[in-house]
Amino acid sequence: MKNLVSIKLNLKNTIVPILWLCLLATAVESAELLSTNSQVGTSEASPGTPAINWDAYPESTALPELLKLQNGSPVKTPEDWMKRRRPELQELIQREMFGYLPAPQPFTATVTKTVPDALAGKATLKEIRLKFTQLPPEAPEIRLALWIPNRHPAGKIPVFLTLNYCGNANVTTDPHTTIHTDRFCSKKEWIGQRGGQADFWCVEQVIDRGYALATYHESDTKADKNEWNDGLFPYLKSNQVPAGSQPATIALWAWGLLRCVDQLAQEPQLDPWRICLLGHSRRGKTVLFAAAMDERIALVVPHQSGTGGMALSRENNQETVERINRVFPHWFCGEFKKFGGNEPRIPFDQHAVASLVAPRLLLDTEGDQDAWANFPRSLETLQAVNPVWKLLGKTGLVGSGLITSVTEIQPGKVGELLQLRLPEKHTLTKEFWTGILNYADLMLPE
Numbered sequence: 001m002k003n004l005v006s007i008k009l010n011l012k013n014t015i016v017p018i019l020w021l022c023l024l025a026t027a028v029e030s031a032e033l034l035s036t037n038s039q040v041g042t043s044e045a046s047p048g049t050p051a052i053n054w055d056a057y058p059e060s061t062a063l064p065e066l067l068k069l070q071n072g073s074p075v076k077t078p079e080d081w082m083k084r085r086r087p088e089l090q091e092l093i094q095r096e097m098f099g100y101l102p103a104p105q106p107f108t109a110t111v112t113k114t115v116p117d118a119l120a121g122k123a124t125l126k127e128i129r130l131k132f133t134q135l136p137p138e139a140p141e142i143r144l145a146l147w148i149p150n151r152h153p154a155g156k157i158p159v160f161l162t163l164n165y166c167g168n169a170n171v172t173t174d175p176h177t178t179i180h181t182d183r184f185c186s187k188k189e190w191i192g193q194r195g196g197q198a199d200f201w202c203v204e205q206v207i208d209r210g211y212a213l214a215t216y217h218e219s220d221t222k223a224d225k226n227e228w229n230d231g232l233f234p235y236l237k238s239n240q241v242p243a244g245s246q247p248a249t250i251a252l253w254a255w256g257l258l259r260c261v262d263q264l265a266q267e268p269q270l271d272p273w274r275i276c277l278l279g280h281s282r283r284g285k286t287v288l289f290a291a292a293m294d295e296r297i298a299l300v301v302p303h304q305s306g307t308g309g310m311a312l313s314r315e316n317n318q319e320t321v322e323r324i325n326r327v328f329p330h331w332f333c334g335e336f337k338k339f340g341g342n343e344p345r346i347p348f349d350q351h352a353v354a355s356l357v358a359p360r361l362l363l364d365t366e367g368d369q370d371a372w373a374n375f376p377r378s379l380e381t382l383q384a385v386n387p388v389w390k391l392l393g394k395t396g397l398v399g400s401g402l403i404t405s406v407t408e409i410q411p412g413k414v415g416e417l418l419q420l421r422l423p424e425k426h427t428l429t430k431e432f433w434t435g436i437l438n439y440a441d442l443m444l445p446e
């Protein structure tokens with residue numbers, strides 16, 4: 001795997017292609033105006049906004065082909081995939097769904113706290129502040145919390161990175177984590193409270209298994225609301241990107257995670273080849289997009305990620321594209337709005353997003369009482385992307401790719417693509433973590 005992975009900042013994946021920039025140069029001024037007035041913009045026809053050219057979005061009820069370039073040529077070799085098809089799809093999903101992932105920013109990393117005996121002596125807590133040196137001084141910083149196991153097998157330590165919902169102190173009841181109350185969280189009772197989600201993140205269980213856990217509060221990069229004057233959006237939106245393709249909330253969360261990856265890859269005790277991303281639901285959509293954009297992620301776990309994540313948008317009988325855009329207009333970019341009710345015109349589907357993780361590990365964890373996340377359509381995504389893993393010389397799916405108990409995670413029984421479906425609701429539990437850690441033990445590179 002290592003020849004396909006670069007621990008350097010992968011600028012190619014994150015900057016807008018130059019040719020495309022030139023074509024859009026004349027639109028920059030009006031785009032800037034739109035992005036100020038309408039935040040992530042809208043593609044609805046309104047005075048001064050060009051109507052949608054539907055000719056550019058032909059209808060297809062079948063899933064768009066993955067192993068075919070936009071010019072119609074077949075994708076026959078790993079090189080065709082990695083050098084041609086993958087960049088094409090990355091461009092498409094950014095322009096039409098997530099908005100363009102901003103380029104990386106240099107930062108200084110300051111360790112603001114070290115606690116060698118956190119979690120009752122089991123872990124060392126490091127709190128690290130990422131301050132972006134080329135942004136104005138008032139731009140928010142990312143506050144990363146990192147727990148490193150004090151006892152672990154010899155060698156470098158694998159790490160799970162997650163996005164939390166209400167602040168780092170909410171992740172564990174451990175008294176050492178710094179409480180911050182200055183950032184948005186929709187669940188008011190969790191603000192400033194320790195361990196509101198301790199049973200969900202199961203930090204001790206992760207540490208006991210010899211893994212580090214790192215997390216940041218999503219509101220450091222963007223609050224989960226349809227307002228655009230907070231977080232890093234005012235600093236990361238780009239004059240060179242049209243209003244409808246400005247990075248929306250999920251892209252900004254993913255950007256923050258990737259800056260944390262920049263830092264984790266430098267941490268001397270951690271293994272840069274075993275960085276894993278896990279996110280739940282809307283944050284599951286986020287980690288899938290992040291792993292699609294960045295090859296440094298060895299394993300991604302989009303937990304119950306649903307529509308806009310692992311579940312296909314075409315014929316989705318649970319959350320539709322129209323509904324997700326209406327109820328959560330800030331998650332995806334303005335361009336994605338036009339596909340509500342027009343799913344067959346989406347020039348890709350969620351299998352295209354998932355395919356960009358190849359040849360790395362993609363573990364789709366689902367609860368069988370969580371119908372809204374549409375786990376059957378997520379399993380179909382895994383099946384639709386399997387040929388890409390095969391093309392890259394990997395096993396991909398073993399059998400149908402579905403297992404329903406953590407004890408089935410055994411050598412030869414699972415591949416790089418797997419759905420673990422447990423009898424659970426829309427939440428994360430110890431049993432899910434057991435499955436995730438068993439899978440990581442078995443499948444992460446040595």
Ligand code: GTR
Nearest residue numbers: 280281282283306307319324
């Ligand atoms: C739901 C939304 C889902 C999912 C979920 C969550 O209301 O419809 O797409 O993201 O929220 O984040 O918990």
